[in-house]
Amino acid sequence: MAELNSFEDLREFEETSRRKTVVIVSSVAALAVSTFICAMMVGNYHLSISQVFGVLFGTIHDDTMEYIIFEVRLPRLLCCFIVGAALSLSGLVMQSLFKNPMASPSVLGISSGAAFGASLALAFGVGGFMGSLMVPGMAFIFCFLTMGVVYMLARTKYGVASNTLLLAGVAMGAFFNGLVSLLQYVVNDDVLSSIVYWTMGSLNGCGWSSFALAIAPLAIGMIIVFILIKELNLISAGEEQAANMGVNVVNVRIILIIATALMVGGSVAISGVIGFVGLIVPHIFRMIVGPNHKLLVPLCIVGGGIFMIVMDTIAKSMFSIILPVGVLTSLIGAPFFIYVMRTRKKEIWE
Amino acid sequence: MGSIKVENVDFSYAERQILYDISLEANAGEVVGILGQNGCGKTTLLKCINRSLKTNSGDVLLDGENVGEMSRKNIAKKIAFVTQTTNITFAFTVFETVMMGRYACAGDEGNTNEKDLRAVYEAMKDTETLKFADRYINELSGGERKRVMIARALAQEPEILLLDEPTLHLDINHQFDLLELVRKLAREKNLLIMIVTHDLVFASRYCDRVMIIKDGKLHHLGSTKDIMIPDNIEETFYIETEVSEDSRFGINILLIGKSKNNSDDK
Numbered sequence: 001m002a003e004l005n006s007f008e009d010l011r012e013f014e015e016t017s018r019r020k021t022v023v024i025v026s027s028v029a030a031l032a033v034s035t036f037i038c039a040m041m042v043g044n045y046h047l048s049i050s051q052v053f054g055v056l057f058g059t060i061h062d063d064t065m066e067y068i069i070f071e072v073r074l075p076r077l078l079c080c081f082i083v084g085a086a087l088s089l090s091g092l093v094m095q096s097l098f099k100n101p102m103a104s105p106s107v108l109g110i111s112s113g114a115a116f117g118a119s120l121a122l123a124f125g126v127g128g129f130m131g132s133l134m135v136p137g138m139a140f141i142f143c144f145l146t147m148g149v150v151y152m153l154a155r156t157k158y159g160v161a162s163n164t165l166l167l168a169g170v171a172m173g174a175f176f177n178g179l180v181s182l183l184q185y186v187v188n189d190d191v192l193s194s195i196v197y198w199t200m201g202s203l204n205g206c207g208w209s210s211f212a213l214a215i216a217p218l219a220i221g222m223i224i225v226f227i228l229i230k231e232l233n234l235i236s237a238g239e240e241q242a243a244n245m246g247v248n249v250v251n252v253r254i255i256l257i258i259a260t261a262l263m264v265g266g267s268v269a270i271s272g273v274i275g276f277v278g279l280i281v282p283h284i285f286r287m288i289v290g291p292n293h294k295l296l297v298p299l300c301i302v303g304g305g306i307f308m309i310v311m312d313t314i315a316k317s318m319f320s321i322i323l324p325v326g327v328l329t330s331l332i333g334a335p336f337f338i339y340v341m342r343t344r345k346k347e348i349w350e
Numbered sequence: 351m352g353s354i355k356v357e358n359v360d361f362s363y364a365e366r367q368i369l370y371d372i373s374l375e376a377n378a379g380e381v382v383g384i385l386g387q388n389g390c391g392k393t394t395l396l397k398c399i400n401r402s403l404k405t406n407s408g409d410v411l412l413d414g415e416n417v418g419e420m421s422r423k424n425i426a427k428k429i430a431f432v433t434q435t436t437n438i439t440f441a442f443t444v445f446e447t448v449m450m451g452r453y454a455c456a457g458d459e460g461n462t463n464e465k466d467l468r469a470v471y472e473a474m475k476d477t478e479t480l481k482f483a484d485r486y487i488n489e490l491s492g493g494e495r496k497r498v499m500i501a502r503a504l505a506q507e508p509e510i511l512l513l514d515e516p517t518l519h520l521d522i523n524h525q526f527d528l529l530e531l532v533r534k535l536a537r538e539k540n541l542l543i544m545i546v547t548h549d550l551v552f553a554s555r556y557c558d559r560v561m562i563i564k565d566g567k568l569h570h571l572g573s574t575k576d577i578m579i580p581d582n583i584e585e586t587f588y589i590e591t592e593v594s595e596d597s598r599f600g601i602n603i604l605l606i607g608k609s610k611n612n613s614d615d616k
Contacts, residue, residue: 004480007471013445013483014467099439234450237438243402244433245506246426246454290486291440 024289025298032302036081039313040073071207077309079206079214080325083271084281084308085301086218086263091278092286092300093225093260096236096293097253098162104278105264108169108257109146111275112176114268117142119183119195135198136213136269143265146172147257162239201274201326203312210270217266222301224259228252229293236291274308274326280337281307307333351413352378352428352509352542354399359408361391361398368394370567371408376544376559378509381536383557383574384546387587391566392546393434396512399544400429412510426454430503431512436495436519441486444498448474451505473504476531492519500528504535510542511535517549525549529556550591554578554604562586578604 004010040052045068054060055069087105094103105111117138150172154165184192231252234242243249285299311332315323354376361369368391376382384392397403399410401417410417412428438447452466474480477497487495496519503511517525533556535541547553553560554574561571564586570577580591590607
């Protein structure tokens with residue numbers, strides 16, 4: 001880039017950056033729509049692109065196709081999208097908030113807490129007073145309980161240090177993982193397989209009811225993050241410096257942790273524990289576009305959604321059995337992440 | 351405006367008391383140097399002034415308003431603080447970093463407007479950081495980063511600028527440039543500037559007033575000419591000094607002799 005010498009040069013530089021942001025986000029959004037449409041075609045019952053559009057826009061009236069599109073694939077893909085978006089956005093917020101490249105929804109023990117809640121419901125509570133909502137409900141409740149306990153553990157007279165919070169999260173995560181293992185050891189084989197399947201993470205069986213269950217907490221969480229993008233940028237640059245520039249770091253951190261718990265809780269409630277998405281998607285985008293959250297937040301939402309749709313489509317169509325998508329996100333995500341890490345052009349972390 | 355009044359401030363970390371009954375007053379247009387040995391409480395005092403730390407007792411008044419009752423945003427509209435550290439966890443560009451300084455001043459709509467851009471431009475021009483606006487902060491040298499941090503503080507358009515060892519990592523040329531800039535900001539924009547420094551030579555040359563802290567207590571406060579005398583410096587830093595007047599520049603020059611750490615006089 002030519003050296004900046006005048007105010008006009010700086011304005012041109014700023015406008016170019018802004019245009020670049022719009023182009024990148026629009027391109028990824030267009031990719032998301034294309035991926036969504038393509039994923040509508042794939043499944044046991046293959047549909048052509050014209051059939052998908054025909055059914056969506058009402059020019060084709062076929063009960064089977066309408067059922068497949070509106071009752072099976074559309075809600076499932078929407079669930080995939082929001083779960084992927086929420087998990088990757090949660091990972092982004094945690095990595096930025098705690099300035100730790102290993103931070104992800106599991107790091108604060110939130111996912112493990114949710115897994116224990118769901119396992120508890122699977123072991124003892126299914127069919128109870130909450131009926132089919134017992135498992136997601138318990139996952140959601142334990143998500144928040146864990147978050148509250150971790151926060152209280154990390155709180156001292158001088159505030160809450162990020163590192164202490166992380167350590168408290170790791171400890172609580174290990175504790176809940178132990179409890180899940182204990183449950184797995186004492187329950188019968190049927191319940192054991194349910195718990196194992198649930199902790200692997202899967203979007204099988206996700207329909208409109210799942211979507212309805214998760215959309216509110218996920219949307220609220222995402223809106224909160226959108227509102228606090230500027231604060232997230234400043235905090236990620238350094239908490240002390242952010243406070244000096246006018247950010248109420250303590251309050252913003254609490255609000256963002258609650259937003260994260262809403263997103264993780266909502267996702268885990270309908271899909272179980274899907275690992276790695278929250279770790280790799282934010283990293284990949286940070287490596288490509290840098291650390292500015294004005295660009296990263298929309299990219300993680302759209303990119304996380306695309307990633308999950310692609311993974312779920314592969315999990316249900318490429319093998320003779322339908323794989324839990326959580327297995328695939330780790331198997332495909334990890335090598336891809338290593339590839340991007342080894343070929344990245346610039347250092348992102350100090 | 352841009353005045354600070356510190357009234358009988360005490361501060362301690364847990365059981366360890368750092369500041370004892372510190373009081374001072376400083377006004378717009380002044381450059382005030384804060385001197386003292388390592389660990390004497392200089393940085394802690396700056397942190398109490400901008401309420402990064404809450405005092406145990408005593409008040410800090412900012413233009414007559416108690417900082418303890420002000421929001422962080424309102425404090426940041428008046429005070430910019432350049433800390434010793436220049437580390438930024440993520441590789442933001444220099445432009446993005448300086449633009450962060452506009453957080454407290456930006457309008458409610460949150461978008462960058464002409465005023466923000468103008469403030470950022472002036473700050474980057476004054477600190478000679480325009481030429482690396484598009485570079486990543488982690489690609490810069492320590493001195494360049496320090497200038498970016500100062501640019502970010504200036505982008506806040508503060509009335510009061512707190513600088514914690516601003517010349518650390520800077521080469522001698524940029525040390526002079528920075529301190530000239532500091533004095534220019536005080537004179538032309540009527541900023542109150544408080545500098546924590548270990549550089550006695552620069553302090554004696556660029557500060558209007560200095561305060562010397564020893565063991566958390568205010569030992570001396572007054573005009574640079576009155577305070578930066580061999581006796582006071584020897585009493586605080588255990589070094590021999592001599593002051594001579596340079597008629598060419600019309601300034602007092604502090605000549606530093608030998609350390610008295612090993613002498614029997616200490």
